[in-house]
Amino acid sequence: GAGVSQSPRYKVAKRGQDVALRCDPISGHVSLFWYQQALGQGPEFLTYFQNEAQLDKSGLPSDRFFAERPEGSVSTLKIQRTQQEDSAVYLCASSRDRSYNQPQHFGDGTRLSIL
Amino acid sequence: AQKITQTQPGMFVQEKEAVTLDCTYDTSDPSYGLFWYKQPSSGEMIFLIYQGSYDQQNATEGRYSLNFQKARKSANLVISASQLGDSAMYFCAMREVSTGNQFYFGTGTSLTVIP
Numbered sequence: 001g002a003g004v005s006q007s008p009r010y011k012v013a014k015r016g017q018d019v020a021l022r023c024d025p026i027s028g029h030v031s032l033f034w035y036q037q038a039l040g041q042g043p044e045f046l047t048y049f050q051n052e053a054q055l056d057k058s059g060l061p062s063d064r065f066f067a068e069r070p071e072g073s074v075s076t077l078k079i080q081r082t083q084q085e086d087s088a089v090y091l092c093a094s095s096r097d098r099s100y101n102q103p104q105h106f107g108d109g110t111r112l113s114i115l
Numbered sequence: 116a117q118k119i120t121q122t123q124p125g126m127f128v129q130e131k132e133a134v135t136l137d138c139t140y141d142t143s144d145p146s147y148g149l150f151w152y153k154q155p156s157s158g159e160m161i162f163l164i165y166q167g168s169y170d171q172q173n174a175t176e177g178r179y180s181l182n183f184q185k186a187r188k189s190a191n192l193v194i195s196a197s198q199l200g201d202s203a204m205y206f207c208a209m210r211e212v213s214t215g216n217q218f219y220f221g222t223g224t225s226l227t228v229i230p
Contacts, residue, residue: 033217042119042206042220043160056216089158093218100148100210101167104218106160 002026004107006092012113013082021077021110023092029105031098034067034077035091037109043091049075050098079112087114117141119207121221128197129229135182136192136224138207146212149190151181154204154223163205166190197228 005024013019025032031050035043036059045059051072060067064082069075079086089111093104120139128134140149151163166174166181174181182191194201204225208218 035218040222042208042222043218044220045217048216059217091160093160098216100146100212101165102148102210103150103162103165105162106152108157108159111158 004092004094004105006090006107006110008110009108010111010113012115014115015082015084017082018078018080019082019112021079021090021092021112023075023077023107025073025075025092025094026105027073029094029096030072031095031102031104032069032075033093033095033104034075035093036061037089037091039088046077046090082112082114084114087112117221118219119209119221121207121224123224124222125225125227127227127229128194128201130199131196133193133195134197134226136194136205136207136226138190138192138221140188140190140207140209142188142209142211144211144213148210149181149183150208150210150218151179151190151192152206152208153201154206156203160206164192194226199228199230202226202228 034046037043048056049069064080066078089109091109093106095102095104147168149166153161164176164179180193204223207221
């Protein structure tokens with residue numbers, strides 16, 4: 001497709017379960033970003049990839065969060081031993097490169113609910 | 116300190132009227148980009164308009180224009196001839212050269228267009 005694709009669109013999990021969220025960026029986009037958006041808030045940065053290299057993971061809230069992009073295209077955000085505070089919308093974005101004048105193009109997000 | 120401040124949690128505008136959404140930013144980096152995104156209830160973040168820190172002219176994209184006042188560090192979005200479909204959350208964001216990995220987002224403004 002032409003845009004950023006995220007799956008699943010909605011995910012419900014019980015506290016303690018592991019979840020995996022997938023992002024398929026725009027073809028050819030070098031940079032990929034993950035954000036967490038709490039209800040009524042703006043997106044908060046989690047992590048950044050340039051191709052397959054994870055160059056910044058300073059926003060990951062704990063070591064339960066792990067992201068990968070092994071072939072420099074599709075990325076997966078994994079959350080282990082989920083907790084209720086992990087409930088949020090997880091947004092993936094890609095941009096052509098890391099230049100400051102490049103907009104990020106976002107997917108529809110995955111709405112994660114932890115019961 | 117907040118990098119991006121949006122002081123209007125909610126705004127109302129009559130259809131066909133113009134509306135201004137406020138955004139102020141904080142950076143010591145001389146090179147940065149400012150972006151506005153629209154987020155409808157469906158959740159996708161839609162890129163609207165970009166203004167670079169060195170741009171002499173205010174950016175315009177169709178019905179969207181950016182009132183850039185560099186000395187005041189403000190980058191207000193002006194929507195002309197409002198339409199019902201403009202009802203959404205609007206986020207101001209900044210990307211700095213020095214921290215080019217991520218966008219800093221404001222808390223957003225909820226715009227409602229009244230028929």
